[in-house]
Amino acid sequence: MKEYDSVREQLFEMLEELDDRLGKITADVQHIDEPLAQDFEEQATQTENDQVLDFLGNSARIQREMITQALARIDKGEYGICELCGETISQERLKAIPHASMCIKCASQPGC
Secondary structure, three states, X not given: OHHHHHXXXXXXXXXXXXXXXXXXXXXXXXXXXXXXXOOHHHHHHHHHHHHHHHHHHHHHHHHHHHHHHHHHHHHHOOOOEOOOOOOEOOHHHHHHOOOOOOOHHHHOOOOO
């Protein structure tokens, strides 16, 4: 859909940024540039840092999947339609969260 070409471009840019971030996180967790320290206390600190990086990596992977799904919705002609209620997602919401799959009403519902 031509009307969403700029959104598609924005989503692809977001994917590139996420892929770059995931590459850096993966390298840090695998200690490619800096092997684990010999000191036990330092290893404990590094392990804690790895847990934070793992959380950030998982968050980035989830966001990446949401963006990929938004691109698929554009291709199917379903972009901007709430997956729960079928109503149109507001342009303001899509500008703020281009990968939104639910309208604000459904996204605000407890348990969603």
